[in-house]
Amino acid sequence: MRRIIFSLLLTGIILCSSGIAAAHFTMVFPSDSEDTIWDVAPIDYIAELGDTKDIYIMWGHPYEHILFDMSNVPEVTVTKPDGTVEQLTVEEITVDGMDEDGNMGTFVAYKTSFTVDQMGDSVISVKYEDVDEDMVDFTKAIIHSGEEMWVGWDTEVGQETEIIPYMRPYGMEEGFVFAGKALYNGEALAGANVEIEIYNTLEDGIEIVEAAEEMFPYDAPMVFTRLAKTNDNGEFLYTLDEPGIWFVGVTMEPEQGQPVRGVFIVPIIESFPPKAAGETQATPSGKTASTPGFVATIALAGILGALYKITRKE
Numbered sequence: 001m002r003r004i005i006f007s008l009l010l011t012g013i014i015l016c017s018s019g020i021a022a023a024h025f026t027m028v029f030p031s032d033s034e035d036t037i038w039d040v041a042p043i044d045y046i047a048e049l050g051d052t053k054d055i056y057i058m059w060g061h062p063y064e065h066i067l068f069d070m071s072n073v074p075e076v077t078v079t080k081p082d083g084t085v086e087q088l089t090v091e092e093i094t095v096d097g098m099d100e101d102g103n104m105g106t107f108v109a110y111k112t113s114f115t116v117d118q119m120g121d122s123v124i125s126v127k128y129e130d131v132d133e134d135m136v137d138f139t140k141a142i143i144h145s146g147e148e149m150w151v152g153w154d155t156e157v158g159q160e161t162e163i164i165p166y167m168r169p170y171g172m173e174e175g176f177v178f179a180g181k182a183l184y185n186g187e188a189l190a191g192a193n194v195e196i197e198i199y200n201t202l203e204d205g206i207e208i209v210e211a212a213e214e215m216f217p218y219d220a221p222m223v224f225t226r227l228a229k230t231n232d233n234g235e236f237l238y239t240l241d242e243p244g245i246w247f248v249g250v251t252m253e254p255e256q257g258q259p260v261r262g263v264f265i266v267p268i269i270e271s272f273p274p275k276a277a278g279e280t281q282a283t284p285s286g287k288t289a290s291t292p293g294f295v296a297t298i299a300l301a302g303i304l305g306a307l308y309k310i311t312r313k314e
Contacts, residue, residue, distance in 0.1 A: 023195050023225040025247045026074070026128045026139040027058040028265055034111075037095060038065075038201055040245055042267030045170060047116040047145045055088075055141075057110040057126060058095060062247055063197050063224040065205035067097035069108040071131040076112050078143075081120030081152040088112040098202060119146035121153040129258075135251075138162060139263040144170045160185060161252045161262035169266045172240070178266055179237035181230075182250035188234030192250050196226040196238050199245040243270040 029040040030053050037056050047053055057074050060067040076088040094106040116122060126139040138159035142152075153168050166179040182189040200208055212220040230236045230250060240246050249263040 023061060023063075023197055023249075024059065024068070024130065024133055024135075024137075025062050025197065025249065025263060026126055026137045027056075027060065027062060027199070027247075028124060028126055028139050028141040029056045029058070029245075030054065030141075030143065031056055034093065034095065040199070042170070042243070042245070042269050045141065045143055045265075045267045047122075047143050049116060049119055049145055051116045051145075052113055053116060053143055054111060054113045055124060056093075056095070057090070057112070057128070058097075058107070059109075059128065059130060060097070060107075061100075061224075062199035062245070063205065064209050065098060065200050065202045066100050067095070067107040068099070068132070070110060070128065072129050074110055074126050074128040076110075076127075077125045077157070078114050079123040079125065079152070079155055079157050081118045081122065081149075083155075085157075086114065088114055116143065116145050119149040120151040121145075121149075121155075123152060123155050123157055125157045125159060127159070135259045135261060136160065137249075137261050137263060139265065141265040142169050156183070156186075158186075159262055161189065161250065161260045163248065163250055163262045163264040165264060165266075166235075169264065172266065172268050173271050174243045174268055175239060175241055175271070176268070177237050177239050178246075178248065179235065180248070180264065182234045182236065182262060184252045184260070188232075189230055189250060189252055190232045190234055192230045192234070192252060194228040194230060194236045194238070195247075195249045195251070196228065196240075197224065197247045197249075198240075198242055199247070240266060240268050243268050 029037055030044040031037045031040060058067060059070045074090060076090055078086050078088060090110045090112045093109050093111050095109045097107050098104055122143045124141045124143060128137045130137065138161055140157065140163065150168055154165055156162065156164055162183045164181045164183065166181065182192055212223050216223060228236055228238055246266040246268055247263055248266060249261050251259050251261040253259045
């Protein structure tokens with residue numbers, strides 16, 4: 001037990017200094033129309049019973065908002081709260097975006113849809129094999145429906161490499177710790193790279209990347225893609241410190257053959273309750289949220305809380 005806790009603390013606290021440049025991800029974005037794909041927000045992963053959810057699937061760099069043509073047709077299923085699995089039909093579409101050289105154009109993507117016919121959590125599972133990257137990507141996203149119907153978000157759907165979340169992946173605020181376990185063929189995936197990246201719109205991506213390249217010319221991508229490791233039990237944790245759509249991916253890299261990655265999409269909402277402009281959060285001791293000691297205490301409390309949830313599962 002002590003070794004597990006020590007390893008998890010190291011995973012949560014130590015940030016590797018060598019980021020992975022230009023991380024590709026399968027972006028799974030619910031949207032009302034193709035015109036609003038790129039305005040994706042946490043609310044888009046919420047549905048009312050009876051809604052038809054359109055799901056758009058793109059391949060690219062979420063942080064920099066760079067797109068590539070999808071080289072194969074993705075396989076998509078939805079696992080419903082009662083465990084029923086439905087195979088979804090996909091159709092090829094094109095979406096507007098920017099390539100890695102900064103040129104605007106259109107890119108091959110895919111679209112599917114399904115009807116939310118059960119209260120609880122529907123798990124969208126996407127398998128995509130990219131020819132250029134020579135890798136297989138398994139992605140999961142949760143569509144939640146129903147007040148306090150928190151059932152199905154940690155369902156294991158049988159992906160070759162799969163992330164099982166320990167934290168319910170909706171209703172999570174900025175600064176919350178996300179923890180989970182990575183599996184490969186159902187077994188713990190130990191010592192694997194965990195890539196963590198947030199999605200930016202095109203305008204924000206261009207601005208943020210320019211600022212990063214100016215501030216960190218020696219290795220700008222280290223702030224694009226954060227990097228951690230799974231422990232001996234395949235477990236990991238990381239603080240998602242901004243509101244937005246986060247991608248958490250764990251890769252199994254074999255000695256021979258294609259890397260196989262499992263990705264979990266985590267929508268993070270803004271802090272609640274919202275603070276008025278200029279307001280700081282007071283504490284009984286008189287400290288504020290901007291006080292370093294207070295921030296460290298909150299961070300440690302979050303990590304210990306995550307560890308408590310993890311160790312209870314053993």
